[in-house]
Amino acid sequence: GLRAARRACRAACARQEPFGSAGQRWEAALLGAVLRRAGCLQHCLGRRLRPAPSAHRASRAVRRDFQRREPYNYLQVAFFKLKKLDQAVSAAHTFFVANPQHLQMREDIEKYRRMSGVKSDSFRDLEATPHWEAYEAGVQHYDADEYLQAVARLEESLTEALLALEECRALCEGPWEDEEEEEEMQPGLYEAIAAHYIQILKCRQQCVLEIATKPGRISATEDFIPSHLDLLQFAYNQVGNQTVAAECAASYLLFYPMDEPMLEKMKQYRKELGQDTALRARQNIQQYVQRSLMEKKLIYYAVEHLGETFNDPDLWTPDELIPENLKEKYREDQEKQKQETVDVEEREKRGSLPFEGITVTMDSHQMNGTQRVVFDRVLTESECKDLLRLTKAAGEAGDGYRARRSPHTPHERFEGLTVLKAVQLAQNGDVDWRDAKLLLQASEKSRKIIESYFTPGKKLHFSFTHLVCRTAIDGQQEGRMDLSHPVHADNCLLDPEGQECWKEPPAYVYRDYSGILYLNDDFQGGGLFFTEMDTVTVTAEVHPKCGKLVAFSSGKENPHGVWAVSRGRRCAIALWYTHSREHAEQERVKAEELMEQRAAEQDRPDGSKRQGTDQSSRSSSEPSVLKSGTKPANRRQKPGLDRKEPPKVLRARDEF
DSSP states (O other), X not given: OHHHHHHHHHHHHHHHSOSOSSXXXXXXXXXXXXXXXXXXXXXXXXXXXXXXGGGGOOOHHHHHHHHTTHHHHHHHHHHHHTTOHHHHHHHHHHHHHHOTTOHHHHHHHHHHHHSXXXXXXXXXXXXXXXXXXXXXXXXXXXXXXXXXXXXXXXXXXXXXXXXXXXXXXXXXXXXXXXXXXXXXXXXXXXXXXXXXXXXXXXXXXXXXXXXXXXXXOSSOOTTHHHHHHHHHHHHHHHTTOHHHHHHHHHHHHHHOTTOHHHHHHHHHHHHHHOTTSOOOOOHHHHHHHHHHHHHHHHHHHHHHHSOOOOOOOOSOOOGGGSOHHHHHHHHHHHHHHHHHOOOHHHHHSOOOOSBTTOEEEEOXXXXXXXXXXXXXXXXXXXXXXXXXXXXXXXXXXXXXXXXXXXXXXXXXXXXXXXXXXXXXXXXXXSSOHHHHHHHHHHHHHHXXXXXXXXXXXXXXXXXXXXXXXXXXXXXXXXXXXXXXXXXXXXXXXXXXXXXXXXXXXXXXTTOOEEEEEEOOOOEEEOOEEEEOTTSOSEEEEEOOOTTOEEEEESSTTOOEEEOOEEEEEEEEEEEEEESOGGGSOHHHHHHHHHHHHHHHHHTOTTOOOXXXXXXXXXXXXXXXXXXXXXXXXXXXXOTTOOOSSOOHHHHHGGGO
8 A cells, every 4th residue: 555655646746746848858967967966076075085985974973072162172281281382272262262151261261361471362263264253343343433444344254254155055965864863754766855955955044044153152143144235335335435335235125125224225326326327236145145035935845845844044034935824823923922022111101019118219211221120118227137137147158159259259258148048047047037038028029029010910930039248358459440240131141342142051041030139238339230232331320228129121231230349248139030930940939838837837726836036026027018919929849849958059150
């Protein structure tokens, strides 16, 4: 039956989808050329890869190591042992550019910088791609209004990028790589050709992402090729070369034919250059777009009819090229995203907050940004004092820092306490149960305030809660130039030079909102400040005070840092929140369970109590009462999280 089905289908499809009208001559015409190409490749590789090409095969693991520049990690050690410092530094720098999160190499780089005999120009990237060097230089000239220099470097970048694209596409014509080790049914001749061909086409399409991704990053720069043309159009216009500016504009319109600002520019150029002047797009860009559209058309056919999948790397793909069923899914995704993205101005028009007495002292407009707010009177003076008592325990038995030097500056000590550690210390009788409970209550109160202000109706979960203190080290403040906490964003890696924030590990990409609840102001410095993406231009500052809560979205729109604490001790509750339930803070769930167990033991009929210090209640230790009743927190817990001591290392690095 299987043979009959295959025979019938192949005969039917030969009639239904013929390759040509001249009988079977198409095989000689098409596959004859394929065989000749294969023979040429075999002969060429045999000549270059002696004794035999098969001896030079590299596994995926090896190729992946080279992509990550792993050999340079070994090379820097070898060169260092050979006392060849210049080569060692270059190898170390080359590896570090592609692996900026590698802590050991970061330390090695700092050691090299301090060594005598190491020149600054030794820190060079041996694998630097010409198009990225030229692109970044061109953008810098462009931003500085140096348009002649910008034109030269951006043209160089565009040329080099298109060359790199061709090299990447050539490498796509490799062997068939199946992610699955075995298949239930091996494909026939035409299915195998189609599958392999589509795999190559998809690889070629993804090449634009490869050349648009800066070394050491995961995320590509959007619209990399079109952005060159957009910048060049403006730069050429500024230096008075309207002819080439019009050529760049026409080239840009091949990607976005309905772009209104660029269409207006084209009208302006026609008027300036004369209506009879032919304003044509660049030939190499025409070829690039035509070839890409041809490949996309074939891939989308395979998606629709052969069950393939495809993540289109381009934002400019015409809508009519995408199959209708995919369009519907795209529209649903867009609608969902639109529903989730509440207009910033609307978010500012809030009703009353969920607690009495709390006021908004600064909103986004007053703070020169978006999704930023400052609340006052979240805690009373008495509550701040009670929580400051906990900070003493943080210094003596905290969550791993224990008054060590700050990871951000050698001029300060850093102490931290998680909610679970606070409850465990209360269990052991080291701190007051009421103070540990107050930490839970104050952070939950902050969560409700931030949720009601920024995301009403959409649940915010705790991602991490940390009671932290930064203390100035006496005798080490004179001439100090650094910050208590360098400028950063909370869910992406800030790249000031590229004016980007890369939403990729090791950043905590799932964080949506951040908050800082201040406990004191008896210190110097330590204020929070927001900047532009350049990390230098300060847009707003917040001065700490007991009970003040600053909240903001965690993304690239809110780069922020902390001024140096030059005297005294600054304490606050650092808060991060997420919409993602799977990234909810499990330590908090455990802490709340322990707190409930404690309450249940105290409510026993026999009146027995565990050893503790909360024999009487204090009104000052309870945060303000909610206006309406609240549901109890979700107590569900993942399997395996019922051990007494959670792995501290997971939480210790979460602060960063």
